Amino acid sequence: MTAEDRTAWLQGALDQFERPLIAYATHLVGDVHAARDVVQDVFLRLLRASRTDVEPVLARWLYTVTRHRAVDHLRRGKVAARSNADALDGHPARDDAPTGPETLAMRDDARHALEALGRLSAGHQEVLRLRLSHGLSYADIALVTGLSVSHVGVRIHEGMKALRARLAEPASHAPTSAPPSAPPSVAPASAPRAASHGASR
Amino acid sequence: MNRPAPHAQPPIGPIGPMGPSGPMGPDDPRLTAYALDALDAADRAAVEAALAADLALRALVDETRAAAATLSAALPRDGASLTALQRQAILLRGTARPARLRRWTPFMLGSSAAAVVLLAIGLRATTVERRAVTLSAAPRSGADGAIVGGYMAGGPNASELRARYDSLRAAHAAATRAAQMSSTDAATPGLQKQLAKIQQDLADTTSKLQAEAAAAQQALDAARIQNLLELNLGDASQSLDPRLAEVLRRSRENQPASAPAAEIFEYRGFKIDPSRVNVVPGRSGEAVKIVAARGAFPARAGNGAPAGGPAPAGPVAHDTVEECTDVAAPRTHWEKVGDGWALVTEPESAGGEAYVLVEESPFLRVADARLSTFSIDVDTASYANVRRMLTAGQRPPADAVRVEELLNYFPYEYPAPSGTDPFAVHLEVAECPWEVSHRLVRVGIQGRAMERKARPPMNLVFLVDVSGSMNAPNKLPLVQASLRMLLEELNERDSVAIVVYAGASGLALPPTWCEQKAEIQRVIDDLRPGGSTNGAAGIELAYEIATQRFVKDGVNRVVLATDGDFNVGVTSQEALHALITTKAKSGVFLTCLGFGMGNLKDATLELLADKGNGNYGYIDSTREARKVLVDEASGTLVTIAKDVKLQVEFNPATVASYRLIGYDNRRLADRDFADDTKDAGEVGAGHRVTALYEVVPVGAPDAAAVAPTTEEPLRYGAKPAPVAAPAGPMAPEGDLAKELLTVKVRWKEPAGTVSTKREFPLVDGGASYGKASRDFQFAASVVGFGMKLRGSPYAAKLTWEAIAEWASSGLAFDPGGYRAEFADLVAKAKALPR
Incomplete structure (x- = not known):
């Protein structure tokens, strides 16, 4: 492989995955600066990895390494954990928050959907994001998160159930009380599922 | 997974091949997977069969699809971008690797002897001496504070006492640090004992120094080229000596100092000539300072109290006579004043800053x-x-x-x-x-x-910590001043690159020959603090670049400038040590320069320097920077x-x-x-x-x-x-x-x-x-x-x-x-x- 090839490959990987990975890492570590550090490190690791090994499973590899780096980062306690709501909901001061026209145009149901997502445990949020935002397959999500495929299925199912319930509520509902969300632990432990009972059908 | 299921179907259905038998309940995860289009063919068929039979399930699937679409639309797939520097660092690494291996491998061996020449010289000695003062600055005992700003004549005992004082402060600090770090009971009693002994020694030396300082006050007066008096007058309107009040009044009314009727008078042992007095408004507004130059006047009356000693019970109780302003947060060094030595403080932070009085030269x-x-x-x-x-x-x-x-x-x-x-x-x-x-x-x-041929060419990569913690006057600005000073010494045979690390790790300046000094200076000047610290990516990049530009028989060195808040980011400490050790063998050495650090953090740097065949220096002032980077580094x-x-x-x-x-x-x-x-x-x-x-x-x-x-x-x-x-x-x-x-x-x-x-x-x-x-x-x-x-x-x-x-x-x-x-x-x- 020539240096030019390698550069082109790297450039392509950066173009395709840089911003999604930072979005994912930001959700995990709760801080866009730390997320950038994490993702930079992921790509530096990509340089050291064997291209033939990684290339066929590039997305899975990148998401997995990002998650591991993020967990390492959190374990070092570098970043004070933020609440899920803060990390996910469009917090005005954050540069990963939706801004400008996007925010203005955001409809009620979209806000409600994000709200509902914010009430879920970190584990549930993560699988929903990986599926709905990043488009990973259940199998890839399982590999990235270290869960079994069926566990991924259950989490997504539960998450969607809570989401449906929230979106079915009348639009006047004002979310005032703090949701009983778990801290954004991303360790592959079984997270409480309390959020899925937030509203009964 | 013990949730009661409303249907006979097990609550957690595997996402996998399933028989079509049995009714499918609304809590079957496959329904969601189906709605999200994540099922394989077999499961899809099973779900579709169930949907065909159950209108409620169909509604559920539709609802799920709608909710997923809503959330999907609300969730931005893309986050922020990497910073340009981070991207650059990655791409540079991607291209640099093969080139380096081809080109430089032969030179990486066998040139280590030449590589130590420049920055290795002198850093060691400085380190010890410098840290001595620094370490002791934070835990400040009353005794220490008393002699800060003190003065010692250059008698035969002076340098000995001074050295002893410095080394004791260093030992004291080291012992304190060791005691702090060692939480295990086994080590503590011995340390405590050691600490107590050092404290005793320190107190003894301090009192000797104080005696010496008091005796030397007269010498101080003589040694200073212009004797000076600073009066902090507090609220100057109260019961001030009328002659001083007159000086103040004239100053406020902008009367020429040499107007008639300005008589020389004596005040607390100083002869004050109103025509030679500078009145400086107090820093905070409440104090007025009179700086009186005694110039050609005879030295202060012999029976006057030493200025740095206890204030005499003079007729005016609310003012104080000072030779140096008091010290809030002392960072000190010995400075030669005339024939003696003064322990002077250096400005550190806003608010509590202390400045040695600067008296303006009169006509x-x-x-x-x-x-x-x-x-x-x-x-x-x-x-x-x-x-x-x-x-x-x-x-x-x-x-x-x-x-x-x-x-x-x-x-x-x-x-x-x-x-x-x-x-x-x-x-x-x-x-x-x-x-x-x-x-x-x-x-x-x-x-x-x-003389250009006098020293080997240099290939220096500055690795500069620009994290938020460097945002202090004795940190990043001092780093910049130090780098500028070093740059002054370099010429077109030398090459400089700058790597920064913080939230962004990256190449601020690609390897640049020093004939382009303006460009290098611009980059140095543009360094700004901000972001968290991630040293690992930075140090790897710095080594990478140093290796690229490897100069055979030259000085190849990564110069790390940080406040010691050097964490290894997302790489383990061991990996970092391994990296540095490996690179040191290749002939790229590491110099660690610590800036404005507290007590404990320099251990990391020292360790890094050790691993990197390197050296470690502490820089707390431009004077020190010049000493370390200019005078001693390149020697004579x-x-x-x-x-x-x-x-x-x-x-x-x-x-x-x-x-x-x-x-x-x-x-x-x-x-x-x-x-x-x-x-x-x-x-x-x-x-x-x-x-x-x-x-x-x-x-x-x-x-x-x-x-x-x-x-x-x-x-x-x-x-x-x-x-x-x-x-x-x-x-x-x-x-x-x-x-x-x-x-x-x-x-x-x-x-x-x-x-x-x-x-x-x-x-x-x-x-x-x-x-x-x-x-x-x-x-x-x-x-x-x-x-x-x-x-x-x-x-x-x-x-x-x-x-x-x-x-x-x-x-x-x-x-x-x-x-x-x-x-x-x-x-x-x-x-x-x-």
């Missing part, structure tokens, strides 16, 4: 003092400090503004010496812009450029002349009085000029030094006014009568009579013991300010800026507008963009509230 009559002598040794720290405060919208305290340091911060266009002398002296005289009847004389010294190769002293002899036929602007702490006694045993500053290769004199020519309207009234009536008069100056030679005649002054320079060769002298006479051609060189005009604006910021009484007529205008004339020559920055600072100073 001196040529009849009184024909000679003006000073050492050319200068810092430039004050400029950075002033810049920091102005940028933050604060007015710098007067004592923080040291005019000569401002002046020497900037490069000037002095031609290099042509002969064999190590430096050239360039003189210029023109109208003084703030006092048109006065003349301004500029003395410029330009050191010879270095850089110094081209030592003990460089400057003496200006004024011609009484043409000059009535004069004033050296700045250099208030650098003045030497006239008799020391020819005394080769007296140390003075060194000139490094390519160094420049600039000094300005404000000269009152004979016949100027205020020639009499600026010459202070003294008790020697024979010296009155606008024109000095030669017969009335018994100490000086006869007034010159002929051509000599036209000369304004003569600059005499003495220096020694770097290894020499006997000084050489050169003389440079200056004749005033009567140039107007407009005809002066742009360098001259710029220098005038810098001193004007400094004087105005200090609230100097000599700058009463100066306006910010004028200063800004003069500064703009110097912008044509602006390597590094320093002058443009200065113009900004003038605007900032102008905008400060009065």
